[in-house]
Amino acid sequence: MTAAITPPLAGSPDQACRLVCDAVSDGDLDAALVHYEADAVIAAERTARGREEIRGLLADAAASRMLFTVAVRRTLLAVDLAMVVGEWTSHGTDPAGKPLTRHGRYSSVVRADAGGHWRIAVESIQRSDGLVT
Numbered sequence: 001m002t003a004a005i006t007p008p009l010a011g012s013p014d015q016a017c018r019l020v021c022d023a024v025s026d027g028d029l030d031a032a033l034v035h036y037e038a039d040a041v042i043a044a045e046r047t048a049r050g051r052e053e054i055r056g057l058l059a060d061a062a063a064s065r066m067l068f069t070v071a072v073r074r075t076l077l078a079v080d081l082a083m084v085v086g087e088w089t090s091h092g093t094d095p096a097g098k099p100l101t102r103h104g105r106y107s108s109v110v111r112a113d114a115g116g117h118w119r120i121a122v123e124s125i126q127r128s129d130g131l132v133t
Contacts, residue, residue, distance in 0.1 A: 007031035009117040013082035013110035014072045016118040021068040021088065029055050029062050037111065037119045044125040066092030070106070080112035088125070104128045 007023065007030075010016035016035045023031035033051045042048045048057040061068070072086040089103045104127040110118045 007034050009115075010035055010110075010119070011117070012075075013077065013084050013108075013118050014075050016110050016120055017070050017072065017084050017086070017106070017108050020120070021070050024058055024062050025066070025068045027062045027065055029058055032058055032062070035119055037121045040119070040121050040123070042123045042125065045127075061090070064090075064092060066090040066100070066102075082110045082118070084108045084110055102127060 007028070008019060010019055020032045020035045023029070023035075033055060036042075036051055036054055039050055040054060042054055042057055044057060046057065048054045068088060068090045070086050070088050072084055074083075074085050076083045085105070085107045087103060087105050089101065091099075091101050094100045104125065106126070107124045108120050109122040111121045112118050
């Protein structure tokens with residue numbers, strides 16, 4: 001049995017958002033959840049509170065094995081609290097093998113923990129209307 005690889009911790013607010021996308025793209029929900037506070041809240045197609053509900057919210061995205069990326073547009077920093085806003089994109093194929101691209105916007109409130117690592121506390125994820133193919 002091999003030991004699990006410990007995911008990297010975010011050294012900046014925007015890195016927390018990028019690391020979540022990397023982990024979801026890899027299908028690794030445990031690695032994604034490391035970057036959320038224990039009582040974090042995500043508002044997406046439904047609201048998820050706490051890591052277990054967030055796991056359920058992100059499960060379909062992780063299972064899709066689509067490539068998720070974020071483009072950070074702005075980071076507002078106030079000591080140990082930040083707001084990161086930007087766009088997200090996912091690329092992959094639908095169940096029939098047809099190329100599929102989805103996109104939208106996100107806003108994340110990210111907080112530094114006692115060790116100086118950044119974790120998402122509150123996040124809003126919106127999907128743009130329609131699919132881009």
